[in-house]
Amino acid sequence: MPERLGFFTDTTVCIGCKACEVACKQWNDLPSDGGELRPGASYDHTGELSASTWRHVRFVEMLEPAGGHMPSLPASAGNGHDDVDLVEMAIDGGDRWLFMSDVCKHCTHAGCLDACPTGAIFRSEFGTVVVQADVCNGCGYCIPSCPFGVIDRDQQDGRAAKCTLCYDRLEDGLEPACAKSCPTDSIQFGPYEQLVERARGRVQSLHERGIESAYLYGAADAPGEELAGGLGAFFLLTEPPERYGLPAQADSPLEEGVVPATVAAIAAGLVAAAGVAAAFALPGRPTPAKQLLSRVRGWPR
Amino acid sequence: MMRAVDGGLKGLFVMGQNPAVGSQHSGLQRRALASLDWLVVRDLSELETSSFWRDSPEVRSGELRTEDIQTEVFLMPAASHVEKEGTFTNTQRLLQWRDKALDSPGDARSELWFTHHLGKRVKAHYAGSRRQRDWPIQQLRWELPEEGERREPSAQAVLHEINGFAVEDGEPVGGFTELQNDGSTACGCWIYSGVYADGVNQARRRDPGDMETPGGWVSPEWGWAWPANRRTLYNRASADPSGRPWSERKRYVWWDEDDEKWTGYDVPDFPVDKRPGYEAREDATGMDAISGSDPFIMMADGRGWLYSPSGMLDGPLPTHYEPVESPVENALYPDVGANPTSLTWNRPDNPYNVAGDPRYPLVATSFRLTEQHTAGGMSRNLPWLAELQPEMFAEIDPLLARQRGIEDGGWLTVITERAELEARAKVTDRIRPLKVEGRLLHQVALPWHWGFYGPQPGDSANDLGVLAADPNVSIQESKAFSCDVRAGRKKGS
Numbered sequence: 001m002p003e004r005l006g007f008f009t010d011t012t013v014c015i016g017c018k019a020c021e022v023a024c025k026q027w028n029d030l031p032s033d034g035g036e037l038r039p040g041a042s043y044d045h046t047g048e049l050s051a052s053t054w055r056h057v058r059f060v061e062m063l064e065p066a067g068g069h070m071p072s073l074p075a076s077a078g079n080g081h082d083d084v085d086l087v088e089m090a091i092d093g094g095d096r097w098l099f100m101s102d103v104c105k106h107c108t109h110a111g112c113l114d115a116c117p118t119g120a121i122f123r124s125e126f127g128t129v130v131v132q133a134d135v136c137n138g139c140g141y142c143i144p145s146c147p148f149g150v151i152d153r154d155q156q157d158g159r160a161a162k163c164t165l166c167y168d169r170l171e172d173g174l175e176p177a178c179a180k181s182c183p184t185d186s187i188q189f190g191p192y193e194q195l196v197e198r199a200r201g202r203v204q205s206l207h208e209r210g211i212e213s214a215y216l217y218g219a220a221d222a223p224g225e226e227l228a229g230g231l232g233a234f235f236l237l238t239e240p241p242e243r244y245g246l247p248a249q250a251d252s253p254l255e256e257g258v259v260p261a262t263v264a265a266i267a268a269g270l271v272a273a274a275g276v277a278a279a280f281a282l283p284g285r286p287t288p289a290k291q292l293l294s295r296v297r298g299w300p301r
Numbered sequence: 302m303m304r305a306v307d308g309g310l311k312g313l314f315v316m317g318q319n320p321a322v323g324s325q326h327s328g329l330q331r332r333a334l335a336s337l338d339w340l341v342v343r344d345l346s347e348l349e350t351s352s353f354w355r356d357s358p359e360v361r362s363g364e365l366r367t368e369d370i371q372t373e374v375f376l377m378p379a380a381s382h383v384e385k386e387g388t389f390t391n392t393q394r395l396l397q398w399r400d401k402a403l404d405s406p407g408d409a410r411s412e413l414w415f416t417h418h419l420g421k422r423v424k425a426h427y428a429g430s431r432r433q434r435d436w437p438i439q440q441l442r443w444e445l446p447e448e449g450e451r452r453e454p455s456a457q458a459v460l461h462e463i464n465g466f467a468v469e470d471g472e473p474v475g476g477f478t479e480l481q482n483d484g485s486t487a488c489g490c491w492i493y494s495g496v497y498a499d500g501v502n503q504a505r506r507r508d509p510g511d512m513e514t515p516g517g518w519v520s521p522e523w524g525w526a527w528p529a530n531r532r533t534l535y536n537r538a539s540a541d542p543s544g545r546p547w548s549e550r551k552r553y554v555w556w557d558e559d560d561e562k563w564t565g566y567d568v569p570d571f572p573v574d575k576r577p578g579y580e581a582r583e584d585a586t587g588m589d590a591i592s593g594s595d596p597f598i599m600m601a602d603g604r605g606w607l608y609s610p611s612g613m614l615d616g617p618l619p620t621h622y623e624p625v626e627s628p629v630e631n632a633l634y635p636d637v638g639a640n641p642t643s644l645t646w647n648r649p650d651n652p653y654n655v656a657g658d659p660r661y662p663l664v665a666t667s668f669r670l671t672e673q674h675t676a677g678g679m680s681r682n683l684p685w686l687a688e689l690q691p692e693m694f695a696e697i698d699p700l701l702a703r704q705r706g707i708e709d710g711g712w713l714t715v716i717t718e719r720a721e722l723e724a725r726a727k728v729t730d731r732i733r734p735l736k737v738e739g740r741l742l743h744q745v746a747l748p749w750h751w752g753f754y755g756p757q758p759g760d761s762a763n764d765l766g767v768l769a770a771d772p773n774v775s776i777q778e779s780k781a782f783s784c785d786v787r788a789g790r791k792k793g794s
Contacts, residue, residue: 016671017671018671018672018689021685021689022685022686022689025685026685031684032684032685032687032688033688034684034688034691035687035688035689035690035691035692035757036691036692037691037692037694037710037725038710039709039710040709040710041709041727041728041729041730041731043670043690045688045689045690045691046688046689061730
């Protein structure tokens with residue numbers, strides 16, 4: 001089996017250019033979502049990962065003058081504050097942007113894969129988690145099973161879709177389109193262990209340069225502490241995960257003791273449509289969840 | 302342009318530009334287009350400069366009527382940069398050749414194809430003329446080898462002509478120093494002379510060299526830099542007056558006493574055998590008047606100039622002027638205000654917001670977004686780019702928004718003497734008021750990528766500006782002008 005491959009996304013060098021979003025859509029032939037000017041200060045008009053958006057550059061506005069905390073002008077403006085205070089803040093403020101190119105985490109404990117009743121979601125030979133659109137029956141069980149809110153149903157055909165880590169490119173020995181297009185190497189691609197090693201070094205170097213808040217999200221955690229068993233696509237962050245819209249803790253619902261919807265559905269006898277029934281009637285399917293898990297998860301056990 | 306507005310220009314070729322959106326006071330630009338007899342637009346797809354006659358704001362408002370616009374517009378499809386060969390020249394003067402990756406679709410053709418075949422037709426048209434004024438066209442040498450079914454002229458042959466060659470046998474010259482003033486050589490442009498030295502397309506080279514060796518990072522065999530493949534101009538300044546590097550770590554070009562010549566990692570930008578100790582005599586002329594310690598050889602005295610008594614029209618020293626339109630006085634020269642030498646057009650169709658006019662108390666500035674490209678002709682119609690910045694907006698600070706009753710995400714209208722523009726309001730902490738002369742001066746930031754044509758139309762920021770330009774190189778003054786904003790959409794929307 002080839003080495004596990006993954007992404008290391010270093011948010012400290014992301015410039016928010018969104019080239020990854022465009023390269024991803026172009027390579028994977030994903031449609032434009034039309035675009036909508038979103039209210040608020042952000043230049044992020046994508047909003048979230050979806051069936052048609054597999055990379056999303058999140059813009060996080062930070063208002064932090066050198067002296068300490070400063071409330072946002074819009075927040076203060078409506079609160080009856082005196083104009084004079086606002087003027088001082090307006091002139092002295094120093095804000096900054098945090099950018100993070102979000103993507104499917106390709107979890108070791110992949111909730112979507114655990115929940116998938118048809119085998120449409122599989123662990124590839126590269127250790128990535130991939131949806132086979134031609135097998136997916138659109139049941140949607142994977143969607144609430146992703147602790148990161150990544151996988152989504154295509155509004156056109158009802159099937160699940162998400163980042164494949166450019167499975168087709170990997171098979172041809174090419175790096176994924178987003179990493180290829182990233183002008184600052186914020187998105188790095190490679191063998192997982194090498195990436196983790198490089199990321200540890202980067203954190204250390206940032207610490208030495210005084211950026212002590214730098215840490216890895218989803219990699220190099222203590223055994224038993226790993227996010228979803230460890231993330232195939234992990235991140236270097238400088239703020240708490242919630243600032244980036246990421247959960248501080250996450251795991252597959254199965255690991256959390258939640259009975260997968262598939263198993264629950266069968267147990268409840270909710271096999272209504274014949275086509276769906278056929279999909280569920282795979283040999284050995286109604287086994288206890290953990291046994292099922294060890295069978296469908298090719299990785300890393 | 303003003304000549305066109307006044308009906309004094311018959312025709313215009315516009316290639317890869319979109320003045321109906323991208324040029325200052327674009328309403329006036331569109332009136333200029335509407336006054337032409339004919340207009341040829343070459344671009345990748347239709348855009349405002351070719352569609353103005355049916356959907357411009359002037360037509361929509363009834364100010365102009367399509368049936369009254371007599372301009373005959375020819376929209377010609379253009380090949381994109383991957384569909385034609387040629388060079389890109391960057392701001393470091395580096396020419397990099399690109400090969401053609403694939404054929405352009407349908408009737409789309411390169412600018413070279415278009416210009417070459419147009420030139421042939423022009424020559425054929427005037428071949429039988431007996432008029433003296435047509436003599437230059439008849440004598441014009443317009444011969445390029447054509448390739449393939451499309452009869453695409455050879456871009457390498459153009460590079461050969463630009464490089465320069467011996468007229469007798471066509472042998473390319475090695476550089477501009479080989480050019481003669483007796484008619485025995487010909488050269489398209491002396492600064493590029495050498496780009497086809499030895500009959501080799503030097504701009505097509507892609508050898509970065511050994512980056513590990515000292516000076517290897519100069520990569521002289523990657524592309525070709527004008528002039529003479531020199532990567533840094535005035536590089537003799539990297540050595541002290543005696544010819545030794547100012548810094549060993551940053552050594553670049555220096556005097557080699559053993560060989561008695563200038564040498565280094567780059568092509569020396571100095572007479573190669575002029576000793577550092579050479580002292581020019583008072584009565585010397587030409588290059589002899591430049592001493593061995595004076596690196597700036599294009600200046601009359603060989604020195605770098607901070608004080609420029611000639612050249613700059615607004616010299617001899619740079620100073621601060623307010624923009625042509627400003628709500629404040631010039632703190633340095635209250636009696637002067639804007640640059641007195643700036644190019645302005647004081648006419649009824651180019652009205653200025655008078656300084657201090659209380660109707661225009663705000664400062665407008667235009668800017669670009671990462672997701673869109675210039676006047677939008679190459680990005681607004683690409684769904685993957687357009688969705689990332691989908692709509693024209695104006696960015697203002699929360700205090701101004703509150704004063705004018707403007708809500709984030711709601712509509713606002715920006716007003717100048719030239720036009721009204723509507724946009725969605727983006728109320729942010731990033732755009733901060735300035736404190737000038739003890740009062741708050743609010744800013745209105747306007748991306749300038751939108752126009753009236755296409756799937757994601759929006760008002761153009763350049764409709765608002767006034768036609769004014771800098772005196773030295775006529776750059777339009779679109780970065781700052783005065784305006785006002787109010788809540789809601791513009792009249793007629």
